Amino acid sequence: MPASPPARKAARSTTAAPQREAATRDADKTRLNILEAAEAEFAAKGLAGARVDVVAEEAGANKRMIYYYFGSKEDLYLAVLERVYTDMRVAEAELALEAMAPLAAITCLAEFKFDYPAQHPHLIPLLNSENLLGGEYLRRSLRLREMQISLIARLEAILARGAADGTLRAGIDPLHLYLTISAVSYFYFSNNPTLSTAFGRDLATPDERAARRRHVVDVVTRYIERV
Amino acid sequence: MPASPPARKAARSTTAAPQREAATRDADKTRLNILEAAEAEFAAKGLAGARVDVVAEEAGANKRMIYYYFGSKEDLYLAVLERVYTDMRVAEAELALEAMAPLAAITCLAEFKFDYPAQHPHLIPLLNSENLLGGEYLRRSLRLREMQISLIARLEAILARGAADGTLRAGIDPLHLYLTISAVSYFYFSNNPTLSTAFGRDLATPDERAARRRHVVDVVTRYIERV
DNA sequence: TGTTTATGTAACTGGTTAGTTAATATGGGT
DNA sequence: ACCCATATTAACTAACCAGTTACATAAACA
Structure with a gap:
């Protein structure tokens, strides 16, 4: 026996309003629903483990729509990755580091690199x-390359400013500093499951997270400060 | 047409020798071959992406043998993970840190945490x-828990020793120090592909690796040194 | 030597999965 | 009021893949 057609939301024909109702058809909405469902699925299971059918179901869309809008599973994965990665770079670029004192600017960046993955939990699984x-x-x-490189240039300028006003050491490599700032936060989030197991202690609690955040700022500060 | 049976090595019947020749039948060897092939396959493709048939082929064994020795794909994955993880913990436990001056002991650990993943490239993909x-x-x-916890206790003793003899700051948290030491090396290896892409610069070259190693030791030193 | 047990092989199975097909519904433009 | 590109659906398929079965052969041992 063929399945009865799924219940549909009644079409509101109040089409005058510019902000669209979730009507029977909304291509942009369908596309976005797929993208968001795919982000969760790929983050949870990886490219190989993710299931296209699950994405379709979670998005409330037909599987065919994924191929209609994105072409293939791999292209969908790439679209998700680009979106998440670009969002992070944009947020990073928007930090007003130039308006701050050099030491404050670097610690602000360190705090951002800690807080961002905490607030966007799909980012690290996807990057991994x-x-x-x-x-x-x-x-x-x-097109991502330029964004990242420009951040290093900004860091370099801040370090130069700090060396000039005597608050920071001279000769700090901006790329390695950036890698280290990223690393000390990223590793805490990405390896939290195995670390918690190894140490027999849940490292994901709010208290542990706050302690880690303080430690991260401390490590970065001690590395760059003039002594 | 059925395939002709694969060529077999001639059976040496000199069974007197205790160290077995790679004879027609060698259960331990077959088991080990499977484990090593599985390590490479799981490291390269993850649990979901790995193919049991590929493992069998790479091991020069029949797929049936995987189920005979390991029960299931998941149990094989667990066996691989346990082996790789335990090996690392054993190597870590064998570091003679207690024989060194406190600062030297910590930098030695930092160098170990950098060199070990470099020499065991399957470790990080498997952990990820x-x-x-x-x-x-x-x-x-x-049973892994005790090993790791004891390392933290060792670190704590070294830090106490350093605080007592005035070479290290007092009040350093050994767990967070260990996480940071791990992080600054691990992240460099684990995220090398996306970082290299983002910065438009191959960060995996010997020169880049050596530079990163120096930076890592520098960061750790500056964090623990008394100033 | 003959029986048992460990080790190995090839072919198969049942379920899953990415991707496709063909038919259909919707709504803006005219 | 109708047309047609856009959007959507259910059902299909071909390939794949983890796990199994039935059978074969080598060593262990009586």
Whole structure:
């Protein structure tokens, strides 16, 4: 016996309003629903483990729509990755570091690199998946490069400012500083499950997180401060 | 047409020798071959992406043998994970940190945490896969806990020694120090593909690696040194 | 030597999955 | 009021893949 057609929301024909109702048809909404469902699915299961049918169901869309809008599972994965990665870079670019004192600017960046993955929990699983795949999808994408490089240039300027006013040491490599700032936060989030197991202590509690955040700022501060 | 049977090595019947020749039948060897092939396959593709048939082929064994020796794909994954993880903990436990001056002991640990993943490239992909899965397999395993906890106790003793002789600051949290030491190396290796892409610069070259190693030791030193 | 047990092989199975097909509904433009 | 590109659906398929079965052969041992 063929399944009865699924219940549909009644179509509101009040089409005058510019902000669209969730009507029977809304291409942009369908596309966005798919993208968001895919972000959760790929973050949770990785590229190989993710199921296209699950994405479709979670998005409330037909599986065919994924292929209609994104072409393939891999292209959908790439679209998700680009979106998440770009969002992070944009947020990073919007930090008003230039308006701050050098030491404050660097600690602000460190706090941002800690808080952002905490507030966007899909980011790290997606980046980890991508690194397991050798980074080939992100490499295939890019316009991203310039954003990142410009951040290093900004860091370099801040470090120079700090060296000039005597608050920071001279000779700090901005790229390695950036890697270290990223690392001390990223590792805490990405490896939290195995670390918690190894130490027999839940490292994901609010208290542990706050303690880690303080430690991260402390490590960065001691590395750059003039003594 | 059925395939002709694969060529077999001639059976040496000199069974007197205690160290076995790679004879027609060698259960231990077959088991080990499977384990090593599985390590490479799981490291390269993750649990979901790995193919049992590929493991069998790479091991020069029949797929049936995987189920004979390991029960299931998941149990094979767990066996691989346990082996790799335990090896690392054993190597870590063998560091003669107690024989060194406090500062030297900590930098030695930092260098070890950098060099070990460089020499065991399957470790980080496997740990990343496991963390993506929420760490549930490693959690299911354990006798591992005590090893890790004892390392923190050792670190604590070294830090106390350093505080007493005035070479290190007092009040350093050994767990967070260990996390930071791990993080600054781990992140460099685990995220090398996306970082290289983002910065438009191959960060995996010997020169870049050596530079990163120096930076890591520098960061750790500056964090613990008394100033 | 003959029986048992460990080790190995090839072919199969049942369920899953990415991707496709073909038919259909919707609504803006005219 | 109707047309047609856009959007959507259910059902299909071909490939794949983890796990199984039935059978074969080598060593262990009586």
